[in-house]
Amino acid sequence: MTTINPPADRVATPFAPSAPRTPKSAIADDMAMIRAASELTRDLVQPSARIYWADFLASTVIGYAGIAAAILAPSIVWMLLAATIAVVALYRAGSFIHELTHIRKNALPGFRFAWNLLVGVPLLIPSFMYEGIHSLHHNRTRYGTVEDPEYLPLALMKPWTVPLFVVAAAFAPLALVFRYAVLTPLSLLIPPLRKVVVERYSGMIINPLFRRKAPEGDFRRMWAWQEGGAWAWSTLLIAAGVFGWVPLRALAIFGAITAATLVLNQIRTLVAHLWENDGAVLTVTGQFLDSVNVPPPGLLPELWAPVGLRYHALHHLLPGLPYHSLAEAHRRLKVALPADSQYHGANYDSLPKLVANLVAGSARGKAA
Numbered sequence: 001m002t003t004i005n006p007p008a009d010r011v012a013t014p015f016a017p018s019a020p021r022t023p024k025s026a027i028a029d030d031m032a033m034i035r036a037a038s039e040l041t042r043d044l045v046q047p048s049a050r051i052y053w054a055d056f057l058a059s060t061v062i063g064y065a066g067i068a069a070a071i072l073a074p075s076i077v078w079m080l081l082a083a084t085i086a087v088v089a090l091y092r093a094g095s096f097i098h099e100l101t102h103i104r105k106n107a108l109p110g111f112r113f114a115w116n117l118l119v120g121v122p123l124l125i126p127s128f129m130y131e132g133i134h135s136l137h138h139n140r141t142r143y144g145t146v147e148d149p150e151y152l153p154l155a156l157m158k159p160w161t162v163p164l165f166v167v168a169a170a171f172a173p174l175a176l177v178f179r180y181a182v183l184t185p186l187s188l189l190i191p192p193l194r195k196v197v198v199e200r201y202s203g204m205i206i207n208p209l210f211r212r213k214a215p216e217g218d219f220r221r222m223w224a225w226q227e228g229g230a231w232a233w234s235t236l237l238i239a240a241g242v243f244g245w246v247p248l249r250a251l252a253i254f255g256a257i258t259a260a261t262l263v264l265n266q267i268r269t270l271v272a273h274l275w276e277n278d279g280a281v282l283t284v285t286g287q288f289l290d291s292v293n294v295p296p297p298g299l300l301p302e303l304w305a306p307v308g309l310r311y312h313a314l315h316h317l318l319p320g321l322p323y324h325s326l327a328e329a330h331r332r333l334k335v336a337l338p339a340d341s342q343y344h345g346a347n348y349d350s351l352p353k354l355v356a357n358l359v360a361g362s363a364r365g366k367a368a
Contacts, residue, residue, distance in 0.1 A: 144277030
């Protein structure tokens with residue numbers, strides 16, 4: 001999951017000669033790896049309703065309980081502790097939006113509706129903002145190109161792009177309230193504005209050049225009720241603050257927790273890929289090696305890369321695999337594939353090292 005359109009410089013700057021890298025576009029497909037990934041995971045493709053519902057509902061309940069505890073906390077220390085729990089839990093619950101884009105429509109009856117009702121609309125990130133967007137990121141001929149809504153060559157861009165990318169997420173809750181409470185009703189009255197809102201402000205994207213197409217058919221109807229729900233909720237939040245129905249302190253805490261979940265997601269997004277593609281079309285293996293796995297033994301990735309996101313490279317290799325199957329799929333491939341397989345080239349140790357490498361890469365690009 002990524003946040004709304006932060007401003008960014010799309011023009012890539014080449015690496016300095018002192019840091020040569022093989023262009024991702026020059027990497028041929030490792031057919032042995034691709035065949036093994038397909039053959040060894042055929043029994044892992046069925047999503048478990050029990051796991052999905054239990055994980056999602058537990059995360060949601062803990063997240064909202066954390067918000068309530070933070071609002072009612074008797075001291076700053078207890079408030080920060082409860083808020084931290086709320087951020088981690090709601091971040092995990094929100095991450096299921098990624099699964100919604102990949103699971104078959106009827107595989108988990110009621111799950112999409114429940115997620116939107118309990119998380120998507122209250123956090124102003126209904127699933128229409130991601131569905132129909134994320135699938136383009138997985139399109140083989142669009143990944144890493146100007147037509148990919150979820151890609152910028154961050155490692156090749158100016159050094160200030162990376163911190164700006166993160167800071168922008170902190171203001172996303174205010175932008176989302178404005179998007180739904182103000183732009184939604186205005187755009188329904190002003191057709192030219194509606195076109196702009198649909199194209200530019202109706203997707204969780206990071207590529208500012210991407211323009212979304214208008215929805216059609218069943219997806220249009222799903223979009224309508226989700227956007228309507230987000231409009232009603234955002235309007236209620238504004239009214240609650242203006243008329244004093246809810247203390248401003250409580251609204252501020254809720255907003256701060258929401259912002260923190262989006263910042264955490266944005267930091268995780270920084271290490272979902274290496275962000276080194278300069279716009280060329282990549283092979284499946286090239287896309288895999290531009291993506292990141294942070295497998296065990298580390299435990300922290302379970303918090304900052306939940307719901308299977310710690311296996312993001314593997315996910316790009318097998319996008320239809322449910323999140324709870326990724327660990328077993330990784331174990332099988334790690335054992336089955338030889339040491340010189342490309343598969344092992346996408347595995348990394350930790351988030352801080354990956355972020356440091358990204359910042360260093362962008363600094364080298366600036367130096368060039």
